[in-house]
Amino acid sequence: MTDQAAKATMLKAADYRLVNLARGERLTIRNTHGAHGVGGFIWRAANTSERLNVADTMKIQGSTAIGRGSALFSDMGRMLAVMAEDSCGHHDMLVGGSTRASAAAASGRGNWRPNARDHMRSAAAKLGLKRADLGSCIVFFAAVSVGDDGTIRYEANRIRPGTHVCLEALENVHVVLSNTVHPLAEAQGLEPCEVELIVSSAPASAYQERDAFPTVEQRRAFDNKEMA
Amino acid sequence: MVQHSQTRDARAEPQWRFAWRVPARAPWSGVIHRGETLRIIDLFGSQAVDTLFYAASARGERYCAQTTVRTQRNIYVRRGTVLMSNEDRPMLTVIADTLNDHDTSAGCCSKESNSVRYGAETRHQHACRENFLSELSRYDMGKADMVSNLNFFMRVPVLADGSFAIVDGLSRPGTYIDLRAEMDVICVLSNCPQMNNPCNAYNPTPIEVKIATVPTSP
DSSP: OOGGGOEEEEEOTTOEEEEEEOTTEEEEEEETTOOSOEEEEEEETTOTTSBBOHHHHHHHHTBSOOOTTOEEEBTTSOEEEEEEEESSOOEESSSOOOOHHHHHHHHSSOOOOOOHHHHHHHHHHHTTOOGGGOOOOEEETOOEEEOTTSBEEEOGGGOOTTEEEEEEESSOEEEEEEOOOOHHHHTTTOOOOOEEEEEEEOOTTSSOSGGGOOSHHHHHHHHGGGOO | OHHHHHHHHHHSOOOEEEEEEEOTTOEEEEEEOTTOEEEEEESSSSOOEEEEEEESSOTTSBBOHHHHHHHHTBSSBOTTOEEEBTTSOEEEEEEEESSOOBBOSSOOOOHHHHHHHTOGGGTTSOOHHHHHHHHHHTTTOOGGGOOSOEEETOBOOBOTTOBBOOBOOOOOTTEEEEEEESSOEEEEEEEOOOOSSGGGTTSOOOEEEEEESSOSOO
16 A cells, blocks of 8 residues: 555544554554544454553553654563654553543533543444453543652643654554543543544555664564464 | 440451462462452562452453542552442452552563563563463453553652653561452452562562451541
């Protein structure tokens, strides 16, 4: 697939999307309007019991902050995708996406609203999966800071319109994206807005070779590609 | 009179209906009924205890680290923390804690992640994930049922720049945490065997688990 064949679609506010990416394909999320959060979860297509593990992703890379060049690790010591581009710099793996309870609290009247957990449950069901097949998720475009005493805060002014992230698949994967506001932003009254999704083939310079990865941990994970 | 005696009973040594010394590197599981208290004791100090909880009545409902962090607006588990499920329901409450600031974001060790963090030559070593998988199998549960767990007695500070690393534990011999069950739960834990970082002071040791029929604290 050439760049001209890249498929761009809008993901409306409060909607979700299931995207299948072949190894080497890229998914770009363009945050044109400054959405405060797009929840994400990833399964390996060949064996959906292998899935995003945010704890290993943070622990292996020694940081709660991920950005350009960071990998998203599975529970099996493999990289499912790499963040090939990132002009936002704020993504959350500590707090995760909205749920019925967070949405109800934010609505002020206990009303149901679209939320990341319900979205991801639906997406999982469409793959024949169950709630047990979902673990902790990542929320792109969400600025969460941690104080010395562990207190978390949402830093709304750090999210600007016009940024993007680009994930390059390192395995064949199913990706679910929930265009719902991060729960801490939701609690501040912020509303979702549409984002643009673009699926394209990877440029030749991309992360399909071991040497493309800067850290020894990423290279070891690359070596785990062929393990059962 | 009745109220008086109840007050005295609450302060008395709890009635332990169960006590078990979990050997170093071993798993353990048990059912804790609503209103009962689970005590986990770090007998020798600096011993990480990787722990998960499942609703006894519907095991797809389980401990959710992110929901717990979100609900209390803090990443550490300490006295007062309510451990939340993936259905936004309280599972257990920390009612006593002689340490504070336990981790719930760093997950458990595995052969696979060890091979990435410390090299392929560490893949043969025993790991928490192996303990969880074998113990979960006794309940007909499996890998899908493993999620980000609690790491009692393990310290993982997050610095301003996002740096995230397991550091020396502050847990002394006899340190304990008491959890009151808010629903009937299955507790599955791994007495962590990790030897490649300071979470067990490079010397995995036994722990003790006890279950009291009543809350051990008000």
